[in-house]
Amino acid sequence: MIDLQVLTQAVGDLDEKTILTMINDFVATNPSGEDAQKVVFACQQGMAIVGDLFERNEYYVGDLIFAGELLSTTIDILKPVLSGVATQKVGSIVIGTVQGDLHDIGKNIFGSMAEAAGFNVYDLGIDVSPSAFVEKAKEVKPQIIGMSGVLTLAIDSMKSTVKALNEAGLRDSVKIIIGGNPVNEDACKQIGADAFTTNAAEGLKTCQGWVK
Amino acid sequence: MTDVVALTNERNQMFRDLFSGKTPKRVPISNPATQDFAIQYAGLDLAECQWDLTKLEPVYDKFCQDFITDTYPGGSIRIPSHYQLLGSTPIIMSSSGFMQHPEVVGLLAEEYDQFIASPYDCIIETILPRLYTELNGEPGKVAMALAKAMRVHSDDMAYLGTIRAKMNAKYGFATMGAALTEAPFDFMADFLRSFKGISGDVRRYPDKVSAACEAVLPLMVKKGTLPNPSMLGYTFIPLHMAPYLRDKDFAALYWPTFKKLIETLAEMGQTVQLFVENDWMRYLDYLYELPENTIMRFEYGDPKLVKEKLGKKHIVSGFYPITLLQTGTKQQCVDKAKELLDILAPGGRYWWQADKSIINLEASGPVVENLRAVLEYVHENGTY
Amino acid sequence: MLGGEDKMDSKYYETWEEYLAQHPELEGKPTQAIAPKIERYEDLMFTFIMDLLL
Incomplete structure (x- = not known):
């Protein structure tokens, strides 16, 4: 053995x-x-x-x-x-690099760590529009949505995405975490996210806290 | 001599002084906003203007008029036309019209030996055809694509050069040349092995990574050489991978060829500007070893510590957080500029630049007003 | 001439001396005018190619 x-x-x-x-x-x-x-x-x-x-x-x-x-x-x-064993998932997360941004390294690190930690991860890829986040959230009903971006314009796209989730009536049923170079506490407040991180390991801990 | 020529001469002298370790008459300023920002500021369509460059002259005119800077604010930019004609995968335009760099792999792990044997041959024969679809296929097709791309790039650059010359003649900017190159390790990582690929290589075959960096070093030197080393200007080197490496990997794989690159360029009499991206605070002792008057523009870190450790030997720049322009009040933005001036200007060797470039403009946001206030503040109060 | 070409060691890059050796037809021609031009476009091509990977 x-x-x-x-x-x-x-x-x-x-x-x-x-x-x-x-x-x-x-x-x-x-x-x-x-x-x-x-x-x-x-x-x-x-x-x-x-x-x-x-x-x-x-x-x-x-x-x-x-x-x-x-x-x-x-x-x-x-x-x-x-295969054949019902794998126990601790929760599900929809992730993506927000509209206008093509940087995916940070998102990919977070995604693979979240998967390793037992999350069901739905990765929407890069340059993801607010409506694509909304559609996926409707479809898989995740506990968490993770938005990533490196450019400062990502802040604006994150804001629009949260707004779109709000308008679709989904905002209250998910936790939102943002990650990437330009995010900080002020940006997090402006965007209306629940948490921010510039560090995938720390971000994962936050998510684990949410699904306990 | 007209006032504008006098202004150019004065600004050139400031940079000559700065680059040679003398204290200029005031702290020189470079506007961190870019062509992308300027197009949005003019209210025009980003993608359209990057294809139709004739739209850019009034864009630059307004941009130069409204934001004080000592250097022409149209630095290193990527124009889409030749990337399109070459079928580019490493540089593409996103839905928002910005030219960006997705993660690509130009060189496979099993091709290291081929690369080490002749980097330039490998680039032409293996890497470019993999990354640029039009360079892959029949020789005739490849030749046509390359000829068109080279011609359009040359035309585009000439056109942008004309705009630049007009703006310099109108606004009296410093006239500086620049050459772009990379640290050998970063070159291997960015378009060749990818972030993910190189992270594995560092553990799986460090010897090959090291040999590849050595092999590509002469190309990096050549790429970073100005047409005339004594001209006013600098070699621009954005630094990427070091903060993501363990100290021992940095020491063994990143540092040796990077140091040689900078030393070789300095020996040729060239000024080098490093864009020290992300967090290099644990490498300050290494940076200290680089030749005197190397310019280091920091994205992140403790300005006091950097000034103390490097400020007597090197030229320090950067640190100003552009996200503050988006989230702060005008007073907070100006206070931050003052705080950095107080720390970094005394004793000279300081050039005002921000921590990053500003490429995006949210029309309803405070960035325009805040940026103008900061540039004006530094222009009026930037004494050493 | 830019630095580093002595170590280029590539079939896609020739110094003027290497080029001249391949092109005997240039013997007796005004090489003082030809050399800088050939070198200039060799280097322009090099810069163009390398910029595709930067």
């Missing part, structure tokens, strides 16, 4: 070789869906270590991106043995 503590630590260390060897060996034993769930959980705990190291300035954004990539590779390998 796979040593889950060793796996958690390997994820925390971002030790790609060890992780892939362990996961591949594990899948080769034709494990049960339940055991596979435990492995996913161990990986998520490893990601929590990554988040802590990031907060302590031992890891930086490049490391988070690498962590996200490692984790999605891992989940892909596990998928065949996970």
Whole structure:
């Protein structure tokens, strides 16, 4: 049986070789869906270590991106043995880079970390119009909407998106978090979001707090 | 000598003094707003004006008239026509009309050795055809696309140059040349390996990353060389990836070729302006090692600490938060300018620029009024 | 001439000396006028190409 503590630590260390060897060996034993769930959980705990190291300035954004990539590779390998098990999701988030902005690095980091933490993530991509956010929110009824942007114009687009959600009567049923270079407390108030962050790990903690 | 020529001479002298470590007669100012902002300020359509450049002369005239600055406010800009003709994927126009850079991968991980063997060959044969769809295919088609793109770019640049010359003649801006280049590591990251790709490479094959940076260094030097190194002007180098790296990766992979690049350009007698993007506060001791009078425009950080550590050797700029122009009152905006002047001007070696460029203008917002107030304040009170 | 071309080591970039060696027909022609022009467009192309990746 796979040593889950060793796996958690390997994820925390971002030790790609060890992780892939362990996961591949594990899948080769034709494990049960339940055991596979435990492995996913161990990986998520490893990601929590990554988040802590990031907060302590031992890891930086490049490391988070690498962590996200490692984790999605891992989940892909596990998928065949996970199928058939009802995966428990902690909540659902709709994310996107707002209209007029094409920068998606921050959004992608947040998305992969949120997915790793067990959220159902609906990523609308880049240059997303307010109406596209509204349509998706109507369709999947997420607990959280995450808007991302790097340009200062993103602030205006975020404002229009919140307005559109308001007009569609959806504002009160979701929490809204904004992320990216130009956001700060003042911008957050102006936009009418519930929280802001310039740091994906911190943003994820905020979201986890909301769905507890 | 006309008043305008005298003004240009005076401004040129301010920058000559600044770049050589002397204290200019006042703090020089560069308007952080860009051509995109200027088009919106004139109430015109962003996409249309970037295609039809003849619309831009009155745009610039109003822009130059209404916002005080010592340098021409039409710096490095991307014009869409040649990107369109080349089938560009790394630079495209968004729905709002801004030219932007989505994440792309021009070089695959397994192509590192090919790149290291000859970076320029690899760029022509592998990277450009992958990123620019019109450069991929029959040689005849590629030749036609390249010829059209090169010609339109040359025409566009000449047209913008004419507008610039007219504005300089009318408003007496400093006349400076500029060349654009990048730190080798940033070059490898931005269009070649992507943020995601390079983040993995740093852990998977650091030796190849290092060799690629060394291999591309001569190209980066050449790209950053002014037509005449003794002319008034600078090499502009926007810095990207360092804040996202661990200290040890920075020391091993980013810093060595970056330092060589700056030293080589300085030895040629050129001024270098770094746009120090994001948070470099943990690298200040490294920055201190760079040649005297390197200009460092900071996006973020503690101005006091930077002045204390770098202010006697280097030229400090930036820090002014443009988001304040969007969210603050006029008084708050002016107070911020005063605060930065008080910290950064004493002893010289300070150039007023903002932390970022302003590209967007919300017509109903306070940015125009706040920006004008700040530029006027610094113009009138910018003593060292 | 810009710096760095001695290390370009590419079949898509030639210094004037390399170019001249390939083009004997230029022997005896006014190379003082030809050289700067050939160099200028070699460098313009280089700058254009590199700007596509910056």
